[in-house]
Amino acid sequence: MEGLIEKNIYDWTEEDFREVRKTRLHHACTLAGQGFYFYPMQEGTTHGKTGWNLDATADPEKVRQWVDGGEQLVCVAKRGKCAILDIDNLSACKALGLEESWLEGMYKVQSPSGDGHLHIYFPWDTNLDALPERATVNVPDTEGRLVAEMKLNNATVAAPGSLRLDAEGKKREGAYLPLSEQAPEPCRHTAEIMAWLQAHRKESTPTYQGGGGTRE
Numbered sequence: 001m002e003g004l005i006e007k008n009i010y011d012w013t014e015e016d017f018r019e020v021r022k023t024r025l026h027h028a029c030t031l032a033g034q035g036f037y038f039y040p041m042q043e044g045t046t047h048g049k050t051g052w053n054l055d056a057t058a059d060p061e062k063v064r065q066w067v068d069g070g071e072q073l074v075c076v077a078k079r080g081k082c083a084i085l086d087i088d089n090l091s092a093c094k095a096l097g098l099e100e101s102w103l104e105g106m107y108k109v110q111s112p113s114g115d116g117h118l119h120i121y122f123p124w125d126t127n128l129d130a131l132p133e134r135a136t137v138n139v140p141d142t143e144g145r146l147v148a149e150m151k152l153n154n155a156t157v158a159a160p161g162s163l164r165l166d167a168e169g170k171k172r173e174g175a176y177l178p179l180s181e182q183a184p185e186p187c188r189h190t191a192e193i194m195a196w197l198q199a200h201r202k203e204s205t206p207t208y209q210g211g212g213g214t215r216e
Helices: 014-033 060-068 090-095 124-128 190-200
Strands: 036-041 075-076 082-087 107-110 118-123 136-140 146-151 156-158 162-163 170-173
Touching: 014 036, 014 060, 014 075, 036 060, 060 075, 090 146, 124 190, 136 190
Parallel strands: none
Antiparallel strands: 036 075, 075 156, 082 118, 082 146, 107 118, 136 146, 162 170
16 A cells, blocks of 8 residues: 555556555455444545445445445444544644554554545444543644544544545545554553543534434
8 A cells, every 4th residue: 555655546557446446345344343334435425325324334245245346435433333533634633732652553544635634443442431422522723623533423434445536426536545454453542542532622513313224
């Protein structure tokens, strides 16, 4: 992945896209085996297709079917199973006191939105139950700009190895590339991260209550 991370997506070859598809399959199945939930992505967005909030699954075989069928994927946070820290601006988070060493052992994915935009995958730790029963905990900087979101329940990020497409679902605009080869380890700095989130969070987003799917 290192070569692709440094390469503009418009310069990718067909072999590069095949490699990213294999990466999407490998990493999604590995994470699904750890209990992370996935669902197909809507074209032109980084949101799940209709039914994502009810039908997301951690079944690696189902994930394999979707990827083999050409689907891009989202990862869906599920309380009691998995959580994802979406860092929009790492430098701004560090300015608020986040220590990069707290993220050691976490599974990291680079977002095409820009430098310092990472998705950090957390195996569920019961200490996170101290956070409110909401979908997302948001952290703004001192000027009110969003710099991080802790995805707790029925909130999504684009899955590793997935492509971001334009509004028509045709033009490839970027890719979510894994920076980690290993699966997530138990968080060694839960207390510090929890304290940081509690100190800097603003009012949380309510838990998603919409329909759009059927339970399996």
